[in-house]
Amino acid sequence: EDQVTQSPEALRLQEGESSSLNCSYTVSGLRGLFWYRQDPGKGPEFLFTLYSAGEEKEKERLKATLTKKESFLHITAPKPEDSATYLCAVQAGVTGGGNKLTFGTGTQLKVEL
């Protein structure tokens, strides 16, 4: 059974204080790892997809990295508008069944002035 564990559950940062969110996974052949951002009362918004160990992707203050067992979402010099819940999900490399994702429970990030 595919599993995704995110840590910490909640993180409070001061503006400009860099940190990292962790996503550990076990999956039967990773096809892709996804990071989403979810604001209160809204649906998840796609951020990144990583496909193989060693891959990195960046978007503004966010950088996602991938190893064979985990992914990190690095937040550099965060701003209050980065406050949100960040979700990690994995897609297993099985044929058929469309694109079923297994989600973690998320990290709730709060960035304060």
Added chain:
Amino acid sequence: NAGVTQTPKFRVLKTGQSMTLLCAQDMNHEYMYWYRQDPGMGLRLIHYSVGEGTTAKGEVPDGYNVSRLKKQNFLLGLESAAPSQTSVYFCASSYDLQGWHIQYFGAGTRLSVL
């Protein structure tokens, strides 16, 4: 460009009542999904569809039915609502890009069953 639209946004039901949640996407995606999101549980897949006229069970299908009569629409039905179905429901859609997908989500339907 609406993307994925869910209706209604909020609903309160009494135990035993029925209702249908509508999901519509305008991106011509083949694949559509229904999830529920509960505190501490993450997003869990209820049912999904890999194309018009097809449906399949996900992780937590009991108590729900779905239909995909048109490519752009995916309906989620509750025949006899139970308090355990109080949740936030999200619809998503995706397309197959050489085996890889990105799922795009709607804004959600908040359902309370009393």
